[in-house]
Amino acid sequence: MIYVCNSCGKGYFEPRGLCSCGSDGFREEKGDSVKVYCVKLYVTPSGFPDQLEFCLSVVNGVKVLEQRK
Numbered sequence: 277m278i279y280v281c282n283s284c285g286k287g288y289f290e291p292r293g294l295c296s297c298g299s300d301g302f303r304e305e306k307g308d309s310v311k312v313y314c315v316k317l318y319v320t321p322s323g324f325p326d327q328l329e330f331c332l333s334v335v336n337g338v339k340v341l342e343q344r345k
């Protein structure tokens with residue numbers, strides 16, 4: 277499930293009150309995420325988990341940045 281901005285079409289993996297474009301209208305879309313590129317951080321700033329992994333994914337043609345937990 278992703279949340280797609282009605283105004284600019286930007287996709288998010290988590291619900292948001294406001295898109296970066298300023299719109300607050302979102303629609304939910306079902307879809308499988310296809311990971312395009314993943315990067316793992318083994319050294320993180322204090323206050324963050326010891327390791328973080330981010331993936332660039334494509335869901336229904338929408339490019340999103342996903343943080344893996």
Ligand SMILES: [Zn+2]
Binds near residue numbers: 285286297299
């Ligand atoms: Zn937007």
